[in-house]
Amino acid sequence: MGVRFPIGLGDLPKVGNPFGKINMNQMKTAALAGLAVTCTSSAAFIGYTVVETDVTHSGYALTRFELFANFNAATDTVLNVYNFSAYGGWAGHANLGSGFWHKDDSNSSAAGVLSQTSGSWAPQLTGNATTNRPFDSFLLIGGHAVASNSTTADPSWVGGGANPNGWNQAQLPLYNDLGWFNAFPPNMQGAVGSDPNSATTVKLGQFMLSQSDHADRKYTLRIAINNGLGTAVVASDGTFHLPAPGAIALLGLAGLKTRRRR
Numbered sequence: 020m021g022v023r024f025p026i027g028l029g030d031l032p033k034v035g036n037p038f039g040k041i042n043m044n045q046m047k048t049a050a051l052a053g054l055a056v057t058c059t060s061s062a063a064f065i066g067y068t069v070v071e072t073d074v075t076h077s078g079y080a081l082t083r084f085e086l087f088a089n090f091n092a093a094t095d096t097v098l099n100v101y102n103f104s105a106y107g108g109w110a111g112h113a114n115l116g117s118g119f120w121h122k123d124d125s126n127s128s129a130a131g132v133l134s135q136t137s138g139s140w141a142p143q144l145t146g147n148a149t150t151n152r153p154f155d156s157f158l159l160i161g162g163h164a165v166a167s168n169s170t171t172a173d174p175s176w177v178g179g180g181a182n183p184n185g186w187n188q189a190q191l192p193l194y195n196d197l198g199w200f201n202a203f204p205p206n207m208q209g210a211v212g213s214d215p216n217s218a219t220t221v222k223l224g225q226f227m228l229s230q231s232d233h234a235d236r237k238y239t240l241r242i243a244i245n246n247g248l249g250t251a252v253v254a255s256d257g258t259f260h261l262p263a264p265g266a267i268a269l270l271g272l273a274g275l276k277t278r279r280r281r
Contacts, residue, residue, distance in 0.1 A: 159223065
């Protein structure tokens with residue numbers, strides 16, 4: 020675990036977030052005040068949380084960002100997410116679609132090799148839970164990043180045929196409607212409380228970036244949920260940062276950011 024940052028919803032007026040949760044694996048020595056939190060008319064979706072952890076592998080200093088959706092009802096279930104793009108669209112933020120690291124088994128000739136040129140966003144290809152998963156970028160609708168995960172990329176990744184590799188590539192294609200979904204909703208993989216989801220969160224992705232990557236990465240993502248099989252579907256828009264805005268501000272203050280690497 021690392022630092023948990025509540026991130027804003029939608030585009031309504033911002034409300035300050037007075038708290039943050041700090042894990043001992045990573046400490047930031049200044050208060051993360053004023054994080055943006057805004058609300059939409061979602062039935063139970065509260066917002067996104069990013070958990071940030073510094074790691075090292077093969078001589079590379081990396082930061083792992085785990086993206087979670089937060090809820091407040093016992094039966095909330097994520098069906099799919101879509102319209103994933105840089106905030107404001109990729110046209111003016113093309114650099115935010117690159118810089119990601121992968122360590123999966125998508126490349127049979129170099130399986131499990133840490134790379135920025137070879138990789139997949141499919142959780143089924145992540146590979147070993149110890150030697151691969153902690154250092155790999157992938158997307159999912161709950162569950163573990165294993166071969167049996169039922170998360171599937173939606174057709175938006177193909178770009179009408181312009182990108183035949185779909186999500187089997189290291190960096191993000193610059194399409195403003197990227198999405199992924201649970202292809203078998205009856206397994207309740209996207210439900211809160213369903214292993215390994217907590218009672219209030221569902222993991223949607225993991226992003227690996229270099230610790231030296233200080234770009235202000237703000238993304239938008241629409242989420243579709245219901246309260247169990249057969250119930251009405253509600254969609255909400257939200258945004259998240261990699262890293263959180265408070266962490267970016269600290270980078271300009273010498274001596275105020277310390278990390279414990281592992």
